[in-house]
Amino acid sequence: MERFTISLDEALANGFDHLIRARGYTSRSEAVRDLIRKEIEGDRLSQGEAPHCVATLSYVYNHHERRLAERLTTSQHHAHDMVVSSTHVHLDHEQCLETLFLKGATHLVRAFAEQTCAERGVRHGALNLIPVELNEAEHQHVHVSPRT
Missing domain, CATH: 3.30.70.1150 (ACT-like. Chain A, domain 2)
Incomplete structure (x- = not known):
């Protein structure tokens, strides 16, 4: 597992925390992983790289x-x-x-x-x-x- 740090302003962090609680996530890490997966797969689909x-x-x-x-x-x-x-x-x-x-x-x-x-x-x-x-x-x- 690779770790990285991200900095968010307070309003964005609060909005993200509200979003992940509403969606039932127990951690920011899992929410960020899902967002990244969604973007990567969406990009693969739009580029025709998902046969x-x-x-x-x-x-x-x-x-x-x-x-x-x-x-x-x-x-x-x-x-x-x-x-x-x-x-x-x-x-x-x-x-x-x-x-x-x-x-x-x-x-x-x-x-x-x-x-x-x-x-x-x-x-x-x-x-x-x-x-x-x-x-x-x-x-x-x-x-x-x-x-x-």
């Missing part, structure tokens, strides 16, 4: 929209190697929230998410990507591990 990922894609849609549910399901079946799981929630008599758990090549996951969110009747789409490394396992399958 593989796990992700969630959440979106709201009106299930009364003509054939939309069928189109979404068909799209998920075509991407069966990428779509690990889905969760479907009925928000009211018309609106549904769906969250898909995805894994695969980052550019393909992004393309699938963009295609899904572009479907007429889909609203409020949000993609959360987490870069991973692929590790060949001894038992004929691949493990995925967060990068940092």
